Amino acid sequence: xxxxxxxxxxxxxxxxxxxxxxxxxxxxxxxxxxxxxxxxxxxxxxxxxxxxxxxxxxxxxxxxxxxxxxxxxxxxxxxxxxxxxxxxxxxxxxxxxxxxxxxxxxxxxxxxxxxxxxx
Amino acid sequence: xxxxxxxxxxxxxxxxxxxxxxxxxxxxxxxxxxxxxxxxxxxxxxxxxxxxxxxxxxxxxxxxxxxxxxxxxxxxxxxxxxxxxxxxxxxxxxxxxxxxxxxxxxxxxxxx
Numbered sequence: 001x002x003x004x005x006x007x008x009x010x011x012x013x014x015x016x017x018x019x020x021x022x023x024x025x026x027x028x029x030x031x032x033x034x035x036x037x038x039x040x041x042x043x044x045x046x047x048x049x050x051x052x053x054x055x056x057x058x059x060x061x062x063x064x065x066x067x068x069x070x071x072x073x074x075x076x077x078x079x080x081x082x083x084x085x086x087x088x089x090x091x092x093x094x095x096x097x098x099x100x101x102x103x104x105x106x107x108x109x110x111x112x113x114x115x116x117x118x119x
Numbered sequence: 120x121x122x123x124x125x126x127x128x129x130x131x132x133x134x135x136x137x138x139x140x141x142x143x144x145x146x147x148x149x150x151x152x153x154x155x156x157x158x159x160x161x162x163x164x165x166x167x168x169x170x171x172x173x174x175x176x177x178x179x180x181x182x183x184x185x186x187x188x189x190x191x192x193x194x195x196x197x198x199x200x201x202x203x204x205x206x207x208x209x210x211x212x213x214x215x216x217x218x219x220x221x222x223x224x225x226x227x228x229x230x231x
Contacts, residue, residue: 035220045160045168045211047220061219062120095167104150104215105158107179109167 002026004110011116022079022096030074036081038092086117125223131231140226142195142212156215159197163208
């Protein structure tokens with residue numbers, strides 16, 4: 001069974017940093033690209049970042065480019081999102097999501113981890 | 120960026136009824152490889168989104184044939200027939216043809 005479990009969220013002050021993790025199981029993690037998608041409270045879905053299976057290709061939303069860094073450790077089956085210079089508008093539930101191989105939609109999602117940016 | 124516009128924003132339906140949700144993109148979603156990466160997701164209350172339909176009209180594993188997707192280019196539709204209580208929630212369309220991948224604003228399906 002495919003499982004994606006996020007962690008690392010919490011309350012953080014504006015301008016500070018936070019690192020999210022997503023541990024994958026039930027599939028060969030190193031064969032799949034992965035994404036982070038977020039959802040502000042009461043709002044819709046916003047794609048944040050993508051990383052290819054071997055980390056060769058990385059893409060970001062303009063709203064986070066230069067502040068967030070997506071990375072992965074295939075030996076640990078773990079996806080990361082390093083978030084710096086956090087702003088109140090980064091407050092959201094952050095999901096990791098997997099697309100099927102070479103596809104461009106999301107077949108499995110984690111349960112999400114909440115990040116609240118507030119003083 | 121490709122803007123995805125969903126209508127209506129909310130929808131009331133009776134159990135057993137049929138509904139349609141529209142999703143329009145600001146640019147064609149036909150990828151250079153010939154595929155159209157338009158997908159539909161349902162987010163039930165308190166849950167993560169779940170994939171319903173991918174590449175316009177393909178139902179994901181385990182998804183009832185009461186759900187059907189259609190459309191082409193910039194104009195897409197999700198139809199739900201014989202609505203059941205478990206169908207209630209917010210429906211999102213999403214495009215993966217062009218980065219940044221984007222989603223529609225959502226359509227909330229409620230009971231009449």
